[in-house]
Structures are given as C-alpha cells and as structure tokens.
Amino acid sequence: xxxxxxxxxxxxxxxxxxxxxxxxxxxxxxxxxxxxxxxxxxxxxxxxxxxxxxxxxxxxxxxxxxxxxxxxxxxxxxxxxxxxxxxxxxxxxxxxxxxxxxxxxxxxxxxxxxxxxxxxxxxxxxxxxxxxxxxxxx
Numbered sequence: 001x002x003x004x005x006x007x008x009x010x011x012x013x014x015x016x017x018x019x020x021x022x023x024x025x026x027x028x029x030x031x032x033x034x035x036x037x038x039x040x041x042x043x044x045x046x047x048x049x050x051x052x053x054x055x056x057x058x059x060x061x062x063x064x065x066x067x068x069x070x071x072x073x074x075x076x077x078x079x080x081x082x083x084x085x086x087x088x089x090x091x092x093x094x095x096x097x098x099x100x101x102x103x104x105x106x107x108x109x110x111x112x113x114x115x116x117x118x119x120x121x122x123x124x125x126x127x128x129x130x131x132x133x134x135x136x137x138x
Contacts, residue, residue, distance in 0.1 A: 003029075046070060051136040058099050058129040059112065060136060062122040072109050072124070075135040084109045084126070092127035103131040 001009075007025050011017055049063050053074070073081040087108045096102035106126040113122060 041070065049138045051138060053130040053134040053136055055130055055132050058126050060124040060126060062124065066122065069138060073137045074106055075137060076105065086110065089125055092125055096127040096129065099129045102128045104128040105134070106130055
C-alpha cells in the first residue's frame, strides 16, 4: 500500500470527499504516525545512562536528552540491581516525610520537575533518601 491508496481508503471508509476533510487527511496520517512512534518502544530510540546518587540527596538530575523512563535501577556495591517503582511525588512525600531520617536504598522514583536552583533542570525525586552513594542506571 502506498500513500495515495491510503488516502483513497480513508475517504472510502469515512464516505466523505468533502474538500476540508480531504485537505486534512495528511494531518491525520502524520498524527497517527507520531502516536504510533510514541506508543511503540523501539529499541533504536532507547538509551542507557548512568547517574550517581549522593548520601542524603533525594534528587537525581535527568539527562538533558531525556524523553521517557523505561526503567531505573540502583546498583549497590555488590553490583546488584534494585529496580525502582515509578510513583507520584505525593506518594513519596507521604511515605517518606522526613528526608533526613527516612533513609535507605531507594525503592521508588517520581518525576519531580524543576529545581529551585535551576528552573530549567528536570529531576527525579527518590524515596527513601539514599543512605550512601549509589550508581543508578536509567
């Protein structure tokens, strides 16, 4: 099937040859392609990145080219991976209300948004707050 055949099939299926409908078919096709591209997790658009958590800091900066999180894992000193669960910021703050005493190996992460020190920097918030330095694979 080529593009011209697709346009004809769309017109036949919708039973419409009205000019503004036909003029918008390229937009429909483009939006459909974008939705498929964003919904299907293609290996070609995946990227692994290492980050580093520091003791007592519950935030992790996002990579500048971040699109979406497929998974996040904390790597301990024995090279064991602990995969974190994606939660809402409210869940993490409710579960770990005191970041200075609620410490341990992180179990959860959430998209946090910008930091007050740099409004353009997106970050993750972790719960509990890291009790030591860890490597993170995103």
